[in-house]
Structures are given as C-alpha cells and as structure tokens.
Amino acid sequence: MKKITIGEASRKSGVKVPTIRYYESIGLLAEPNRSEGNQRSYEPADLRRLAFIRHARELGFEVEAIRALLTLQDDPHQSCASADAIAKTRLIEVEQRIRSLMALKAELELMVEGCGHGRVDQCRVIEVLADHGQCSHSHH
Amino acid sequence: MKKITIGEASRKSGVKVPTIRYYESIGLLAEPNRSEGNQRSYEPADLRRLAFIRHARELGFEVEAIRALLTLQDDPHQSCASADAIAKTRLIEVEQRIRSLMALKAELELMVEGCGHGRVDQCRVIEVLADHGQCSHSHH
DNA sequence: CCTACATCCTCTAGCGACTAGAGGTGCAAG
DNA sequence: CTTGCACCTCTAGTCGCTAGAGGATGTAGG
Numbered sequence: 001m002k003k004i005t006i007g008e009a010s011r012k013s014g015v016k017v018p019t020i021r022y023y024e025s026i027g028l029l030a031e032p033n034r035s036e037g038n039q040r041s042y043e044p045a046d047l048r049r050l051a052f053i054r055h056a057r058e059l060g061f062e063v064e065a066i067r068a069l070l071t072l073q074d075d076p077h078q079s080c081a082s083a084d085a086i087a088k089t090r091l092i093e094v095e096q097r098i099r100s101l102m103a104l105k106a107e108l109e110l111m112v113e114g115c116g117h118g119r120v121d122q123c124r125v126i127e128v129l130a131d132h133g134q135c136s137h138s139h140h
Numbered sequence: 141m142k143k144i145t146i147g148e149a150s151r152k153s154g155v156k157v158p159t160i161r162y163y164e165s166i167g168l169l170a171e172p173n174r175s176e177g178n179q180r181s182y183e184p185a186d187l188r189r190l191a192f193i194r195h196a197r198e199l200g201f202e203v204e205a206i207r208a209l210l211t212l213q214d215d216p217h218q219s220c221a222s223a224d225a226i227a228k229t230r231l232i233e234v235e236q237r238i239r240s241l242m243a244l245k246a247e248l249e250l251m252v253e254g255c256g257h258g259r260v261d262q263c264r265v266i267e268v269l270a271d272h273g274q275c276s277h278s279h280h
Numbered sequence: 281c282c283t284a285c286a287t288c289c290t291c292t293a294g295c296g297a298c299t300a301g302a303g304g305t306g307c308a309a310g
Numbered sequence: 311c312t313t314g315c316a317c318c319t320c321t322a323g324t325c326g327c328t329a330g331a332g333g334a335t336g337t338a339g340g
Binding site for chain 1: 325326327328332334335338
C-alpha cells in the first residue's frame with residue numbers, strides 16, 4: 001500500500017489540487033486518511049472517483065447531478081432508472097443548447113459577412129445588435 | 141417627455157429591474173436622472189441601449205465585449221474593424237462550442253441507448269462515466 | 281545534520297453575471 | 311387616509327472553482 005499524495009492524485013486524475021480539496025469540502029469526495037504530518041493520503045478508489053467526477057464535469061453535468069450519480073454508483077443494486085433520467089435530462093439540455101448556438105452562429109455569420117469594413121455607422125455588427133427586430137425572437 | 145420608470149424600462153427592454161441597476165453599477169448604463177422622490181427616470185435612448193445589451197448577452201457576448209461594442213456605438217465615426225474582430229472572435233468561440241457539444245451529445249446518446257433499464261451495475265451511464273478510456277480524449 | 285526547495289496545509293477572498301432578501305420610502309387608486 | 315405595489319439602498323448568496331497569504335512537511339543533495 002503506497003500512499004498517494006494529493007499532488008499525485010491530481011496528476012493521475014487530471015483534477016487540480018485545490019479542486020480536489022474543494023470537492024472534499026462539499027462532500028463529493030470522502031475525507032481521506034492523513035499522514036503523520038497531516039497530509040492527505042489517497043487510495044486507488046479515490047482516483048477512480050475523481051476520474052468519474054472529472055469526466056462527468058467535462059460532460060457538463062452539474063455537481064448536484066454528479067452527487068446523485070455517485071450515490072447510485074455507491075449502491076449498484078438499485079435500478080439505474082435515475083441515472084438514465086439524469087443522462088436523458090442532460091441530453092435534452094445539450095440538444096437545446098446546440099440548437100440555440102446554431103441560430104446564434106447564423107446570426108454572427110450574417111453580422112461578420114455584412115461588415116463592409118467601413119465605419120461603425122454602416123457596420124452590421126452594431127446594427128444587428130442594436131435592432132432587436134432583425135433577428136429571430138426565440139426567447140426561451 | 142414622459143418619464144420612464146425602471147419597471148417600465150424593464151418591461152420594454154426585457155432586462156430585469158435588479159439587472160438594470162447592476163448594469164448601472166458596473167458602468168454599462170449611464171446614471172439616469174432622478175425624480176423628486178429619488179426614483180430613476182429613463183429616456184428612449186436608454187431603452188435602446190438596454191435592448192442592445194440584452195441582445196448581445198443573449199448572443200453570449202461577455203460584458204467586457206459589450207462594453208467595447210457600446211464604446212464603438214457611442215462614436216460611430218471610427219472604423220468598425222474592432223466590432224468586426226469582436227464578432228469574429230465570438231463566432232469562433234461559438235463554432236468550437238458547437239463542436240464539443242456535438243461530441244458530447246454523441247456520448248450521451250450512447251449512454252442512454254446502452255442503458256438496459258436494469259440495475260446500476262449494468263448501466264452504461266455509470267460505466268461510461270467511470271471508465272474514462274471509453275470515450276474520445278479530446279481535452280482541449 | 282543542514283539547507284534548499286517542492287509540496288503540502290488552512291484560511292480567506294475573488295471571479296462573472298447576476299439574484300435574493302432585508303428594511304425602508306414614494307406614489308397612485310379607492 | 312390607507313392600502314399596496316413599485317421603488318430605493320445595501321449586503322450577501324449563487325456556482326464551481328481559482329488565487330493568494332502565511333506557515334508546515336517531506337525529500338534530495340552536500
């Protein structure tokens with residue numbers, strides 16, 4: 001049993017040192033054992049948990065969603081309906097976000113194309129932003 | 141000259157009342173005249189400015205970018221190259237964001253499809269999150 | 281054994297862009 | 311004149327970290 005320092009845990013999991021301490025402080029990660037000199041000492045299971053958290057964060061899951069997923073993971077005998085629901089919700093969010101970003105992209109392209117590199121008073125970038133009526137009114 | 145209260149300005153611009161006061165506090169919006177009873181009194185130009193800000197925020201421009209755009213708008217004789225640059229930068233950001241969300245969507249779909257509605261220990265949602273190696277390693 | 285230096289510790293404060301709430305004042309209608 | 315909403319200021323909270331101060335520990339070389 002070699003002791004894993006927080007720095008090593010950070011390198012191996014890809015989660016920054018202060019972020020690991022932060023996750024501990026909000027209860028996402030259990031308090032690890034300490035060395036004689038009060039330094040955190042992690043175990044392989046902690047590394048897996050950190051990788052899980054990191055990956056879920058990269059996928060845009062909120063901390064509370066991750067907390068729920070971790071609770072499920074800790075008790076693998078229950079139905080995975082909740083995990084499924086969390087992922088589905090997130091999928092819908094992502095699809096919605098993609099749709100609005102595509103609309104946004106179209107609008108930005110119009111702006112940039114329309115900019116004749118002249119003076120501001122002829123610039124479509126400013127104009128489009130100023131005149132709300134010119135774009136799609138898709139306000140959630 | 142009818143006086144426009146902050147509530148009316150909010151309704152007409154779609155910017156919430158506390159947010160209008162916030163924009164004033166950070167200098168995006170000039171301090172308006174006050175009524176005898178110390179209440180803010182806006183003018184049509186303020187409504188246009190608020191609509192501009194709101195629209196730009198909806199398009200995901202950061203407040204500092206909006207500040208720059210507003211400065212340009214306030215002096216329309218200069219070249220619109222800066223406005224163009226700001227919009228182009230934003231366009232690239234948006235394109236990047238769309239790309240990563242598409243990758244994410246694919247991964248989430250895999251998860252949800254793979255979930256056989258059984259128990260957690262067979263659930264792909266949990267599994268995919270736990271095993272980092274199963275997904276694309278596109279970490280900026 | 282001593283020194284240098286990296287790494288660790290705790291704690292507090294800051295980021296962006298608001299949002300919520302407390303506690304008080306102004307104003308228009310009935 | 312009172313009710314009740316809209317307004318005022320101010321502070322603190324949100325989320326998910328990140329940065330920095332100021333000090334302790336651990337390790338490698340001399």
